[in-house]
Amino acid sequence: MIRYALLAVAVFLAQPVSAAPQPLSDADTAYEAGHFEDARRLWQVRADAGDPRAAFKLGLLYDLGQGVSRDPDKAYHWYLQAAEADDPAAEFNVGVMNDSGIGVPHHPAAAARWYARSAAHGNMRAAYNLGQLYATGEGVPRNPTAAMSWFEAATRGGIQAAAQQMAELAHAASKRHPDPDEPFSAPLPVLPPDNATVGGGKSQSLALAWNAPPEPMPVRYFVQVLDLDDNSPPTTVGVYVDQTATSIVLPSAVGHFAWRVYAVSRAGGDYAASVWSHFTLQ
């Protein structure tokens, strides 16, 4: 008890600019011991200094009302700060709160974007939830094939219920027949938003996501990224993916980029390309 009290006093007296942040493990230890107020002070200092993991933990405290009054708005604020720094759990929680209208108005399209981002960073519950949104058309176009691809990823990631969802969708799909005369529809880039400035100069990795309308036959997606600051000729990154989001490694950690995504028939030949979307990485 005394140890945590001393830690709390030390943090209270410290100036954020000059103080060496306390190790996060001290806050974790305080939390595990049930000293929520001490944990909050320690996480607050680090979150204010931009530590995404501390921001996530602070969000949890406000979400649960541990050491503070329960405050979904503040929980969302701190989850969002961590999510914008690519913390997959925080990205997922921001998605859940947009999905359920907790701490923020119900916004299924935003939920879908955050689920896509979290899934691109490896969170399989996000993949499962995004599959549900595509299956029902909440916040994204209703697209059983896209739903299936997300459930497939979730199944591989250990979410057993996703296999049941796949079986149901496969049963429904068996009753439909591809129409070779129907034109392909272009995907819509949604993440990052067009002309957004993203990143903190710390990573060359970025999550990209697009809304996928239903297509007349099964497709894969081809993502093309151009480095607009490299003119001789522009560096191109291209990858094929099955789902509607991916995390891509860029040629540099700063600069101006353009990207687009193609829906490409798995049978070959037919495709539709999105418009170009632009972002600045800094």
Add this chain to the structure above:
Amino acid sequence: MVRSTLFVLAGLALANTAHGQTPAASKPPGPAAPSSLSVYFALGSTTVRPQDIAVLDHASRLYRDGHPIVMIVSGSSDSTGDASANLRLSQERADAVVRDLVARGIPVDRFQVLAKGETDLAVPTPPRTPEPRNRNVQITWR
């Protein structure tokens, strides 16, 4: 009547039996965050019905990551049959729901399973009364 209530923490003895139909309606997934959700069962059954899968998906979609909150899964039966068998039946119903929530990625140690048998009926009835609304599992949070 058995008045005892059985608490079990995440120790799952999972069982499935033949399933049937009950008239109880399920809530579809939606934006609102409810304080509880209910899943209903056919007479003598411990199998979650296909129409209640959406309820479990709804519950899992409310559960934030890293959220060390306890999800309480409380099983009940109606008053038909033997009281001790009903206690066991309610336990198996709760286990079935926990199993399906774990299959949606919720950590198993986040559950508290409560078997109420034919005690604390949602709809009070005399003994040996079949009542679909009492054959349920309720999911709550704290």
